Amino acid sequence: MLNCNEIAVSSQKKEVFERLMSGAGRPVFVFGRNKYAERISHAVNVRAFIDDFTDQKTFLGKPVIRMAELPDKCLVVSCVVDTLPVTAWDRLRAAGVQDVIDYFTLTRLAPEVFGTFEFCDRNRADILEHQALYQQVYDRLADETSKQHFAKVVAFRLNLDLEQMRGFSLAIDRQYFEAFLPLVPNGVFVDGGGL
Numbered sequence: 001m002l003n004c005n006e007i008a009v010s011s012q013k014k015e016v017f018e019r020l021m022s023g024a025g026r027p028v029f030v031f032g033r034n035k036y037a038e039r040i041s042h043a044v045n046v047r048a049f050i051d052d053f054t055d056q057k058t059f060l061g062k063p064v065i066r067m068a069e070l071p072d073k074c075l076v077v078s079c080v081v082d083t084l085p086v087t088a089w090d091r092l093r094a095a096g097v098q099d100v101i102d103y104f105t106l107t108r109l110a111p112e113v114f115g116t117f118e119f120c121d122r123n124r125a126d127i128l129e130h131q132a133l134y135q136q137v138y139d140r141l142a143d144e145t146s147k148q149h150f151a152k153v154v155a156f157r158l159n160l161d162l163e164q165m166r167g168f169s170l171a172i173d174r175q176y177f178e179a180f181l182p183l184v185p186n187g188v189f190v191d192g193g194g195l
Contacts, residue, residue: 002138002151004131007159009105016101017109020044020075026099029070031088032079033059036103036114040077043113050076067095075099077106081117086165104160123157 009017019025027047030037033056037049041060048063056064070076076097080088085102092100106114127134134154141147149168156164177183 002131002135002154004127004134004154004158007155007161007164009109009161013101013105014109016075016099017105019099020077020101020106021110026073026075027071029065029074029076030079031067031076031092032081033064034079034081036079036081037077039114040079040103040106047074067091070095070097072096073098075101078102085162086168089162102162104162108160117160120157120160124159127154127158 020028021044023045028040028044029048029050030040030046031050033049033051033054038060040046041062046060046062048065049059050067050070051059051064052066054064058064074097076092076099078085078088078092078100081103085104089100089102103114104117107116138147138150138154141150152164152167155161183189
């Protein structure tokens, strides 16, 4: 059965959010340099941006540092949203950062401040409005792996809860040809896209 219920934001993330928005306490760093990082810089006082893969020294007038340069006690907002948000979160935790919040959570707790994501702007409303149709898709899937993946993607798009994306990996080279997808010899495969 597909679960289309709202998942509450964890109390730990709410506490980090309150510290971030109060402006008191630990210095704020932003992981990533993109339009979401820019939105953060308009809402809170950012000390620096973290990017291990650039030679640029500044972004939006603030320093760009490596993750290894983070101070012991800081608050980090992860603005890695497009391809590897779970990996980014895990890297921050492995680096010893205790106060981390992801941009998805910020948009959920304060959409009027941080905006929304274009790629899933209407997903929540669509899922809630058409729960029976989402259930029909789920019911028509042939195997448990497909059902589990579909349920996790729906839960993520409904709640913007990054934990729902655990277990997925970026695999561009095999994005259509996973082990659970049996292909027949001389079969035809069509990528019909989607909006």
